[in-house]
Amino acid sequence: MGRILLLLTVLWIPALAEAQTEPEWQRGVELRRQGQDAAALEVFAALHARTASPASLAQVALAEQALGRWGAAALHLDAALARPDAWVTERRGALAQARDEITRHVGQLEVLVSRAGLTVEVDGTAVGTSPLPGPVPATEGTVVVRLREAGRVVGERRVTVQPGALSRASLEVGAGVSASGGGALGVVGGVSLGVGGGALVGVAVAWALRESHVQRWNSDECWPAGATRMEACPGEPDAWSAAETAAIVLGAAGGALLVAGAVLLIVDASGGGGETALACAPGLLGVSCQGRF
Numbered sequence: 001m002g003r004i005l006l007l008l009t010v011l012w013i014p015a016l017a018e019a020q021t022e023p024e025w026q027r028g029v030e031l032r033r034q035g036q037d038a039a040a041l042e043v044f045a046a047l048h049a050r051t052a053s054p055a056s057l058a059q060v061a062l063a064e065q066a067l068g069r070w071g072a073a074a075l076h077l078d079a080a081l082a083r084p085d086a087w088v089t090e091r092r093g094a095l096a097q098a099r100d101e102i103t104r105h106v107g108q109l110e111v112l113v114s115r116a117g118l119t120v121e122v123d124g125t126a127v128g129t130s131p132l133p134g135p136v137p138a139t140e141g142t143v144v145v146r147l148r149e150a151g152r153v154v155g156e157r158r159v160t161v162q163p164g165a166l167s168r169a170s171l172e173v174g175a176g177v178s179a180s181g182g183g184a185l186g187v188v189g190g191v192s193l194g195v196g197g198g199a200l201v202g203v204a205v206a207w208a209l210r211e212s213h214v215q216r217w218n219s220d221e222c223w224p225a226g227a228t229r230m231e232a233c234p235g236e237p238d239a240w241s242a243a244e245t246a247a248i249v250l251g252a253a254g255g256a257l258l259v260a261g262a263v264l265l266i267v268d269a270s271g272g273g274g275e276t277a278l279a280c281a282p283g284l285l286g287v288s289c290q291g292r293f
Helices: 002-012 023-033 037-051 054-066 070-082 086-090 092-103 184-218 236-269
Strands: 106-113 119-122 125-129 136-139 141-149 152-161 166-171 276-283 286-292
Touching: 023 037, 023 054, 037 054, 054 070, 054 086, 054 092, 070 092, 070 106, 070 125, 070 136, 086 092, 106 119, 106 141, 106 152, 136 141, 136 152, 141 166, 152 166, 184 236
Parallel strands: 106 166
Antiparallel strands: 106 136, 119 125, 119 141, 141 152, 166 276, 276 286
């Protein structure tokens, strides 16, 4: 912990005369010293919006790191290191240590979008325009991926990211957005509920047929004088047994479809519908992958 604090302290100290003259820079540094990282992030973000310098972007990344916004911190710090100025060059070693710390909390997320030209956001941070050139760093745990067109959200998904692993998620325009009428899972869930309800109606019909055959078997019609029931009504036992089996099968299938439909509707309403994701990480025998569809 002491080494991390020392690292942050070193990174806060502006060495360049031009950086020291920026009021926002000085304000952001002071806020970081006071532990007000969220406020410092706002200050450095505003400074970067005005100057677009690697140094201001690195300060944005360090504030995001302090707040646990690991994915955004990795994205911004990588961008700052890719085009360094004198401040970044002077502190490259310390910034690399910060990047190593960030790495332990991020995975790589590949976002596949059904349409080009949409702004892709991961946990509120714009990571590019679809189609993205490759995976982007994302914070471990559940992240929210959004698609925007002209500032309006046109798609949204929740994706689980594992540190050090590659996850893939497919999004369609309108998926997970209530204004679009629901995602694909909502449609499947509705169909499942309808088919499940129909199956339960079939249970009632099959059981009524079974009772009809049993009553006929037990009636005088199937026990005439001088003959056995099997001789008079040989097909009744098979008929009621078949109807009973049909009722049991339809009941089990209908119940399962009703439960599955309800779960799919709940998942779709929560914004997770239609998500396709694959996460891969090193394993004992090579690479292990887990899929979610």
